[in-house]
Amino acid sequence: MEASSILVGIVGKTNTGKSTFFSAATEIDVPIENRPFVTIDPNIGVAYVKRKCVHLELGLIACNASNSICKSGWRFIPVKIIDVAGLVPGAHEGRGLGNMFLDHVRRADVLLLVIDASGSTDEEGRPVKPGSFDPIIEVKQMIYEFEEWMYSIIRKDWEKIARYIDTGGIQDSIGFITQRLSGLGVSRRHVAEAIQLSGLENKKLSSWTSSDLRRFTSSIRRVSKPIVIIANKADIDTAEDNIKRLRDEYKDIPVIPTSSVSELILRKSSSKGIIEYIPGDREFKIISKNTPRELSRILDKIADYMRKWGSTGVQEALNEAVFNQLSQIAVYPVEDHNKYTDKQGRILPDTILLPRGSTARDLAYRIHTELGETFIYAINAKTKQRIGESYILNDNDVIKIVAVAARKA
Template identity: 65%
Template sequence: MEASRILIGVVGKTNVGKSTFFAAATETVVEIANRPFVTIKANVGVSYVRKRCVHVSLGLPKCDARNSICMEGERFIPVKMMDVAGLVPGAHEGRGLGNRFLDDLRQADVLLLVVDASGATDPEGVPVKPGSYDPVEEVREILVEIDEWMYSIVSRDWSKFARTVDTSGVLNVPGAIAQRLSGLSIRKQHVVEALEVTGLSDKKLSSWTSDELRNFMATLRRIAKPIVIVANKVDVPIAEENVGRLREAYPDYPVVPASAAAELLLRRLSKKGVIKYIPGDSSYTVIDESALDEKSRRLLAIVDRVLEKWGSTGVQQAINKAVFDVLDHIVVYPVEDPNKFTDKEGRILPDALLVPRGTTVRELAYMIHTDLGRTFLYAINAKTKQRIGESYVLQDDDVVKIVAAAK
């Protein structure tokens, strides 16, 4: 069963905890025997969204997770995560590792913008005294870099492109723009929405001013590359005030308080069997007191304060926010036997698939396999045992059997 193709990009300056966040998010507590994404580049790993497994609501004693993990009734479904090179001012002009950062950014579906909520890194990523730099300004600078980069891509030969579209009588203008920007993983529906928001739908491309083009691309970025702000380092006291300021300054962006260092410690201690911890939980249990040295005890005391104040380390919450809320995906479970909720081998609910909200059952069939979509006849809602047609819109936690014609 094919795993989700969602790619989360982790972006930010250097020294804000971006790499720590990536390490924490991709530190697997339990290995999957048949791990998805076998070929992983050095800066790409596997992370997971967390959701209550449907086997619990169905009253089943367990599931046999195959493409994912089930831990105490919590299903962890894999997504790709990319740690993008650190940003510095002028990155869109190639300064620092700007070119590498921007090339990687093309592929991402959603961005986790990690900022130092303690204000302890300057614009160049140099460590300074906590409170010395404003994380609100840090977010603004990064957004400017991304927007200017996207503008620089589309503005090259824009006049020539615009005249060609206007004079050729192309009716599908959004399609033409999407094709021009296909390297940015921008789809036609993104362009349509951006044209409507900016009020440029009925205006000839060749008549757009540079300000209109810049505004269009900034709007398109917000639509096609949505952002979750991760307010990192909330283990530092001064960060609490800055979390509130970030939320006030950027009301259109989700802001998730986080301590990537706390999450990384919890996951590594869990992997060693020292503590029991499920990513995203508000607490943990020490299993082996003798394995905790003095340094680990001091660090766990800091973790305890984070969990007490914020309810979690924020790492799992940021991933869930990006996939479930911002990208608006749901989870569905395809099965072969709608009565036993099993596949051909008798495994209970082996696969949990992430799909965009609004996906039809026929579209799901195509996602699973092209032939299954092509020969689709109908499906069965395993929860209700009702037959459903190809236009049925899948709901979160649906369990479905797809019936196709024999070849």
């Protein structure tokens, strides 16, 4: 069973550490170098969000995680993640690699905007003295480039569409716009919200000016592709002050200090058995007796960094994107609500991510269309109570679905 259909997009200026973040999160080796435009073709992989596994709350010793991973009481739930080529200012006019490659993040649900918080790369991504480039400018430029790309898609044939709708060619204008923008992963709710957010609900579409359309684009971006600022290279001294300034400047966008390179080293050291480390933890333990001296020195520095910032930030960023920005909750479907097992007797095998506000029937649909269609009732395995189709799921609910389809089976 698929845990989620969420796609996380990694975007940003070239040479900020996007691929390093990707590699740290997915444990897939990809080219990383200190120069602009290393990544050309996108990297696609699986990253994980991290939650306390519900087996702890239920007083169980262990579980048999199947569509996700349970490690030391933590459930790691997979999401898709994509790392694309870097942007430079003017990308929408074709500078650098241009912005056509953003097509690969068209369907992303949330964006990780990786920036060089240390200011050690200029606006073209060339290495410069740390502190010489202002990451606040970088964020502005990158959001501008991204929205210019969306604008170029949205404005295509816009006048024709607007006229068609306004002359009565179509009744459901929101539905029509949604359909037009579905390639951007835009839903009906997004379109309705964006129109409101831009104060355009009472304006005829054909009388929207280009600045109205830009405002609409910006709102569509905000509702359909929320951003988390990944303040990367936070391990360089110049980053700390910049992070404070970024947080002052962007009160409505989360700013997560990260050291992707540290996370990458920890993951590699862990897989080689040199350290014991659970992604996202505040600390790690060196377990190998013969750690090379140089690595030992690097690990000490990473430990200092984690004491200062709480963690490397990579896991925190993924969790922020999925649980806060996308308001997802984790739900555990089971067959046996007393033993918390599936048909094969596996304890709590699956975790499903669903948007907050989803119902018991939504969960049934996510498991299988037929289960949704023939839903009869469900059981909350924690309380053993029978619940109806419109029961709003809580985070960490354990649910048995009873359906005609399942009875036949």
